[in-house]
Amino acid sequence: MSGTGDRQAFPAGRAAAVVVKAIKAEPGRLSAADLAAWGAAAAESWPELQPLLRWFGEHKRDLPWRHTRDPYKIWLSEVMLQQTRAQTVIPYYQKFLQLYPTVQDLAAAPLAEVLKAWEGLGYYSRARNLQAGAEYVTETCGGTFPQTAAGLLKVPGIGRYTAGAVASLAFAQPVGAVDGNVLRVLCRLGNYPWQQGNTHDRRAGEALLDSLQQSGRYPAGPLNESLIELGAVICRPGAQADCPACPLQAVCKARISGQVKDLPRPSRRLTPLPEEQRSFLLLINQADQTWCFVQRPASGLLAGFYEFPSLDGKVSQEEINRYLEEQGYHLLKLDYLGPGRQIFTHLIWDCDFWRAEVSLPQESGPPELTASQICGKLGSTPLPGRSESQLAEPELVYRTVSHKPAHAEEPAPELAAAGFSQTAIWLNPARAAARLTFPRILQSFLPGSGAVDSLL
Numbered sequence: 013m014s015g016t017g018d019r020q021a022f023p024a025g026r027a028a029a030v031v032v033k034a035i036k037a038e039p040g041r042l043s044a045a046d047l048a049a050w051g052a053a054a055a056e057s058w059p060e061l062q063p064l065l066r067w068f069g070e071h072k073r074d075l076p077w078r079h080t081r082d083p084y085k086i087w088l089s090e091v092m093l094q095q096t097r098a099q100t101v102i103p104y105y106q107k108f109l110q111l112y113p114t115v116q117d118l119a120a121a122p123l124a125e126v127l128k129a130w131e132g133l134g135y136y137s138r139a140r141n142l143q144a145g146a147e148y149v150t151e152t153c154g155g156t157f158p159q160t161a162a163g164l165l166k167v168p169g170i171g172r173y174t175a176g177a178v179a180s181l182a183f184a185q186p187v188g189a190v191d192g193n194v195l196r197v198l199c200r201l202g203n204y205p206w207q208q209g210n211t212h213d214r215r216a217g218e219a220l221l222d223s224l225q226q227s228g229r230y231p232a233g234p235l236n237e238s239l240i241e242l243g244a245v246i247c248r249p250g251a252q253a254d255c256p257a258c259p260l261q262a263v264c265k266a267r268i269s270g271q272v273k274d275l276p277r278p279s280r281r282l283t284p285l286p287e288e289q290r291s292f293l294l295l296i297n298q299a300d301q302t303w304c305f306v307q308r309p310a311s312g313l314l315a316g317f318y319e320f321p322s323l324d325g326k327v328s329q330e331e332i333n334r335y336l337e338e339q340g341y342h343l344l345k346l347d348y349l350g351p352g353r354q355i356f357t358h359l360i361w362d363c364d365f366w367r368a369e370v371s372l373p374q375e376s377g378p379p380e381l382t383a384s385q386i387c388g389k390l391g392s393t394p395l396p397g398r399s400e401s402q403l404a405e406p407e408l409v410y411r412t413v414s415h416k417p418a419h420a421e422e423p424a425p426e427l428a429a430a431g432f433s434q435t436a437i438w439l440n441p442a443r444a445a446a447r448l449t450f451p452r453i454l455q456s457f458l459p460g461s462g463a464v465d466s467l468l
């Protein structure tokens with residue numbers, strides 16, 4: 013394997029060399045014109061991509077969004093596919109199109125209902141952006157999607173990749189769509205020392221693919237789609253790349269020079285993610301073995317979701333006892349379950365988990381509700397891991413308490429209107445434990461706990 017110094021950083025050519033120097037020296041000040049000049053030079057000496065397009069025609073996966081040129085459907089699929097596998101997306105994509113067949117239908121839907129339909133797909137800001145984008149297209153564009161990448165970039169929530177994907181796939185506009193998969197393919201084909209997460213390397217990739225598109229040598233949509241597909245199924249990260257099956261193996265510089273698994277280079281995180289210490293309580297009412305869930309605030313991380321009650325920091329048994337007394341509970345038994353870490357994109361929760369059996373105050377008369385009643389009331393309020401099958405489970409009993417513990421937030425307006433005095437709910441895990449979804453709820457909050465059933 014040759015060292016990094018042997019690697020050809022960018023294609024030869026004086027213009028390219030000047031631009032590369034500028035990228036390295038003052039990346040923040042690189043003009044769009046310089047970048048375009050580098051992209052054009054790179055595209056000129058780029059290998060022939062017809063084998064890729066032929067391979068795509070013969071081997072592409074049959075995915076529902078590949079049967080349409082409707083910009084609304086393509087946009088929907090692209091948003092859903094961000095950070096999410098195609099097989100996971102398919103049922104959500106189909107459900108969304110049943111619920112909201114047009115962009116106007118999506119714009120008119122209550123946000124809470126859209127979030128409910130999104131439940132389980134994760135990264136909920138995508139659903140909020142989708143609806144904001146649908147409102148913009150409906151109200152500002154008269155219900156018709158802009159046909160150019162520049163026009164699409166004005167739609168809230170649409171970034172450069174999605175604009176390129178919709179413009180090329182729906183309107184055959186010659187513009188690139190560079191996501192992480194495509195950037196990896198371009199990086200390896202050119203054997204560039206690009207780094208994951210580096211904005212300037214991404215801009216170079218975008219300039220290169222835009223130039224390839226503008227050369228007119230290839231149809232716009234299939235060029236983008238075939239690069240996306242190659243990155244997803246063949247040119248996979250690290251050592252997972254299946255070069256012997258690749259239609260471009262003969263011209264791939266990284267394969268020829270033995271650099272594949274090292275490209276793109278891993279990102280160097282300059283500052284570690286901030287950590288938040290939290291202590292979660294699996295709070296169990298000894299009388300009926302129901303468990304307490306409280307609703308998170310209406311904005312921010314996991315907004316509006318239910319979770320186990322928690323205290324800030326790592327706390328002692330005495331602190332937990334005092335806390336529970338303040339809530340009006342009587343602690344009967346307390347066990348430490350162990351630590352766990354939950355890693356989000358911008359934050360790490362460093363957690364302790366405790367199991368606390370309590371007795372509730374007398375005045376907590378249990379107005380019991382069946383699952384269908386509670387779902388009618390909770391309606392649009394997401395519970396992590398909740399699924400339609402679980403909602404339809406008639407034996408799953410949730411219970412509200414009239415006593416308002418201090419750890420509960422004020423109820424959301426729709427819950428208050430439905431008669432909820434606070435946002436803590438108690439639900440029966442014994443019945444739900446056998447259902448697939450409930451352990452998943454726990455698992456999402458007990459990342460280090462191992463077998464969840466053993467906790468019940």
Ligand code: SF4
Pocket residue numbers: 197200201246247248253254255258259260261262264265266267272
């Ligand atoms: S030969 Fe290997 S590294 Fe090169 S593009 Fe194909 S799969 Fe990727």
